[in-house]
Amino acid sequence: MIEFINVGKTYPNNVRALDNINLKIEKGEFVAIIGLSGAGKSTLIRCINRMHDISEGELIVDGVKVDALKGKEIRTFRQRIGMIFQSFNLVTRISVLKNVLVSFVPELPFWRKVTGIFSKDQKIRALTALDKVGILDKAYVRVDQLSGGQQQRVALARTLAQQPDIILADEPIASLDPVTARQVMDDFTRINRETDMSIILNIHHVEMALEYAERIIGVREGRVVYDGKAEDVNQDVLDFIYNGKTGSPEPDGREEKYYV
Structure with missing residues (x-):
């Protein structure tokens, strides 16, 4: 479980990126975070793995108080959280397999880091992962x-x-064509269902978010202004998230999911 308790984030230039965030994300949920550019979506997910430190409040992941971790504790904690970026962050001049094996470097003994020798088990895990996403032949x-x-x-x-x-994903399909983007989203869905792994996406493609995610979190100006099922999101909800227009507050007429 991931829990934000009154979390705020202010950058050194006094930009308020997150303001009083209160969220609970349970194990196995598939969550899409939507909102305008600069709304705080990337900051929100990057606080989960301590890429960004929070300024106030508490952030708890499976009972671990993330903001209290230091040094080696942070590195160990991050091994439990996968991060996927829009820019892929791959070494393009080496093979696909070697790029996957890079994920094991933090846990290697020093001599393996120096020699670049990976264990048989690590190679099997890497090949199995490639098979799961349909590119074992590459x-x-x-x-x-x-x-x-x-x-x-x-x-x-x-x-x-x-x-x-x-798995945290920061705009994972932003640079992909529509057909390829759908293939990648299919991969996320299958992994979520087969492994019960929590997946949290920061995504601009609203139609993809609504089609694939179970839960939508809307962020505006650093605050969560909507949190509910994807199936409950209609045009009024989207107008509220993106423009701040109230309209009809919610499909069922209740207002408690909206707060500013």
Whole structure:
């Protein structure tokens, strides 16, 4: 479980990125975070794995107070959380398999880090992850010979090889064409269902968010202004998230999911 309790984040330039965030995300949920650029979506998910520190409040993941972790504790904690970026973050001049094996570097003894030798179990885990995302046949191909969609799948396989409890994805389909984006979202859905892994996406493609995610969190100006089922999101809800227009507050007429 991920729990935000009165969480705020202020950057050194005094920009208020998050303001009084209160959320609970249970294990196995598939959540999409939507909102305008600059609303605080990326900051929200990057606080979960301590890429960003919170300024106040508490952030708890499976009973661990994330904001209290230090040094090696942070590195150990991050091994439980996979992170996928829009830019893929791959080494394009080496093979697909080697890119996936990179996920094991933090847990290697020093001599393996120096020699670049991975264990048989790690290679099996890497190949299994590639198989799960449908690109096992590309294992020995250089990454720069792959399409954008295939590269994003390599990034996803690298994350799966870590066997994390949570996957965070920051605009994972922003640079992909519609067909490829749908393939990647299908991968997320299948992984979520087969492994009960929590998946939290920051995404601009509203139609994709509504189709694939079970839960939608709407963020505006650093605050959560909507939190509910994807099936309950209609145009009034979207207008409220993106424009601040109240309209009809909610499909069922209740207002408690909206707060500013």
